[in-house]
Amino acid sequence: MRVTRDVLQVHNVHRTYDSGTVQVHALRGVSFRVTRGEMVAIMGPSGSGKSTLMHILGCLDRPTAGQYLIDDEDVSDRDDDQLAALRNQFLGFIFQEFNLLPGAPAIQNVMLPLTYRKMGQGERKKRALDALQQVDLGHRVDHKPSQLSGGQKQRVAVARSLATDPAILLADEPTGNLDTTSQDDLMQLLEELNAEGMTVVVVTHEEDVAVHCQRIVHLIDGEIISDSPVQEVMES
Numbered sequence: 144m145r146v147t148r149d150v151l152q153v154h155n156v157h158r159t160y161d162s163g164t165v166q167v168h169a170l171r172g173v174s175f176r177v178t179r180g181e182m183v184a185i186m187g188p189s190g191s192g193k194s195t196l197m198h199i200l201g202c203l204d205r206p207t208a209g210q211y212l213i214d215d216e217d218v219s220d221r222d223d224d225q226l227a228a229l230r231n232q233f234l235g236f237i238f239q240e241f242n243l244l245p246g247a248p249a250i251q252n253v254m255l256p257l258t259y260r261k262m263g264q265g266e267r268k269k270r271a272l273d274a275l276q277q278v279d280l281g282h283r284v285d286h287k288p289s290q291l292s293g294g295q296k297q298r299v300a301v302a303r304s305l306a307t308d309p310a311i312l313l314a315d316e317p318t319g320n321l322d323t324t325s326q327d328d329l330m331q332l333l334e335e336l337n338a339e340g341m342t343v344v345v346v347t348h349e350e351d352v353a354v355h356c357q358r359i360v361h362l363i364d365g366e367i368i369s370d371s372p373v374q375e376v377m378e379s
């Protein structure tokens with residue numbers, strides 16, 4: 144039996160946005176792999192293609208050319224329904240803007256991705272409670288987002304992503320709306336989850352965030368200019 148080590152593989156991926164007269168080459172032949180249990184940062188200046196790459200990794204978008212494999216399976220040409228199923232099965236998301244339902248208490252926000260799972264209301268609630276406890280928010284389950292700090296909101300979002308028990312956590316600028324203390328807390332939480340076996344990919348343009356990862360992939364103008372262990376990047 145073959146044991147998969149690379150949970151994600153990106154082979155020569157291009158993504159071109161075609162808006163009538165103008166073409167934007169957001170990704171120009173990007174290749175890299177993420178090993179199971181790794182914590183990787185994708186860095187680069189604004190407009191370098193980080194979110195475009197994240198959307199492809201997250202099965203929210205497809206490459207214009209090239210291959211994307213999850214668990215050794217080529218998913219480059221899946222249709223929208225198939226991509227949705229992959230997201231549901233493998234992926235957890237954390238966004239800069241938290242993307243919580245403002246009117247719903249934390250527990251309901253965390254239960255939301257379980258809506259389409261075959262499980263009863265009681266099981267959903269139990270999972271959501273477990274996830275909120277895992278991010279130290281067991282005492283805030285009935286609070287709405289407006290009653291929570293930025294750091295707490297982002298931890299609710301982490302709990303929401305954990306509730307479905309994903310293989311991979313994808314975070315796009317997760318600390319972009321957080322103060323320095325909450326930023327460090329959040330990165331520590333992601334490190335803990337990673338230490339427990341979660342594969343984590345974090346997009347950031349901040350070095351303070353990237354140093355929490357083991358490896359840094361650096362994008363400029365849609366191309367990878369370096370892919371190195373974090374120690375090497377920090378020493379150079």
Ligand SMILES: Nc1ncnc2c1ncn2[C@@H]1O[C@H](COP(=O)(O)OP(=O)(O)O)[C@@H](O)[C@H]1O
Nearest residue numbers: 160162167169188189190191192193194195196
């Ligand atoms: N939907 C889109 N349509 C056209 N151009 C886009 C679209 N999304 C992103 N772009 C362009 O692609 C490039 C990369 O964008 P993006 O992936 O958002 O970069 P980053 O996340 O690193 O800031 C930019 O030039 C941006 O303007």
Ligand SMILES: [Mg+2]
Nearest residue numbers: 190193194195
């Ligand atoms: Mg972006």
